Amino acid sequence: MLTSSKKILEAARAGHFAVPSANFVDAASLKSHVLTAEAMGLPLIIGLAESHFGRFFSIEEGAWFGKFYAEQVKTPIVLHLDHGESVEMTKKAVDLGFTSVMLDASMESFDVNIEMTKRVIDYARPRGVTVEAEIGHVGTGAKYDNDSDNIYTTVEEAAKFVELTGVDSLAVSIGTAHGLYKGTPKINFDRLHELAAEVKAPLVLHGGSSSGDRNLNRCATEGIAKINIYSDFMVQGAKAVYDLPKQEAVVEDYYTIKDAANKGMADMLRHCYAVFETKAVTL
Numbered sequence: 001m002l003t004s005s006k007k008i009l010e011a012a013r014a015g016h017f018a019v020p021s022a023n024f025v026d027a028a029s030l031k032s033h034v035l036t037a038e039a040m041g042l043p044l045i046i047g048l049a050e051s052h053f054g055r056f057f058s059i060e061e062g063a064w065f066g067k068f069y070a071e072q073v074k075t076p077i078v079l080h081l082d083h084g085e086s087v088e089m090t091k092k093a094v095d096l097g098f099t100s101v102m103l104d105a106s107m108e109s110f111d112v113n114i115e116m117t118k119r120v121i122d123y124a125r126p127r128g129v130t131v132e133a134e135i136g137h138v139g140t141g142a143k144y145d146n147d148s149d150n151i152y153t154t155v156e157e158a159a160k161f162v163e164l165t166g167v168d169s170l171a172v173s174i175g176t177a178h179g180l181y182k183g184t185p186k187i188n189f190d191r192l193h194e195l196a197a198e199v200k201a202p203l204v205l206h207g208g209s210s211s212g213d214r215n216l217n218r219c220a221t222e223g224i225a226k227i228n229i230y231s232d233f234m235v236q237g238a239k240a241v242y243d244l245p246k247q248e249a250v251v252e253d254y255y256t257i258k259d260a261a262n263k264g265m266a267d268m269l270r271h272c273y274a275v276f277e278t279k280a281v282t283l
Helices: 006-015 027-040 059-070 087-096 110-127 155-165 189-198 213-221 231-242 253-276
Strands: 019-023 044-049 077-084 100-103 130-135 169-172 203-205 224-229
Touching: 006 019, 006 224, 019 077, 019 253, 027 044, 027 059, 027 231, 027 253, 044 059, 059 077, 059 087, 077 087, 087 100, 087 110, 100 110, 110 130, 110 155, 130 155, 155 169, 155 189, 189 203, 213 224, 213 253, 224 231, 224 253, 231 253
Parallel strands: 019 044, 019 224, 044 077, 077 100, 100 130, 130 169, 169 203, 203 224
Antiparallel strands: none
16 A cells, blocks of 8 residues: 555554665565565564665656555555755655655755754645655764764754754664664663653654664663664575575576565564564554
């Protein structure tokens, strides 16, 4: 069932659990995510990041396949543009049928971020599409211990941003990083608790991959409604292929490799559901 993220994230916030936002890069990863969600009867956000356009999928292909697979199942599926880099791209995603879009203007000034986000909301909301924005900046795992490029979210700015924009969900920076970590993630749970108490919108955590099950479980049950995962899916899919027996190539090997990668990603999503304590949502 293709839907927006509004009721799903509101339910997650009220129920103290998180919904995975599983990034996909091609039809295989997309189908794996959706079928796993359907088998478990749990909601899922499927995200296509603008930075991944052109690797396997264009935004047009992502929209078509995303809608197709989401409409084949009964469980709620949100088709989400992840890290849209401009107002124009988020509008294009809306026009193509994405049911949720993220504008990442976190590196702009506070006032410019507000102005850009409001332009996206003005376009998306009348069309039934939810909007995510970001305050602070989630950096990269490679720089985690040395010269971190994280900019932590302040409670005052986050609360003011939601009040002035009316954004549907807000990504916050509390110590995670994109990609795989060079160091050990140190989550600021005190800041998370303050944000959850003061911000009147569901909170989103970017950089969930390799952040540690205990950290992610606490985030999910202590204030985060949506957790983004990308790198863990790619790594687990690749590991499953590398674990296959070494042999001379035969015709069936292509199918064997694809099946192994899909199983690795499916196992990862089932693990995320357990760690995030995700619950079924009735729309």
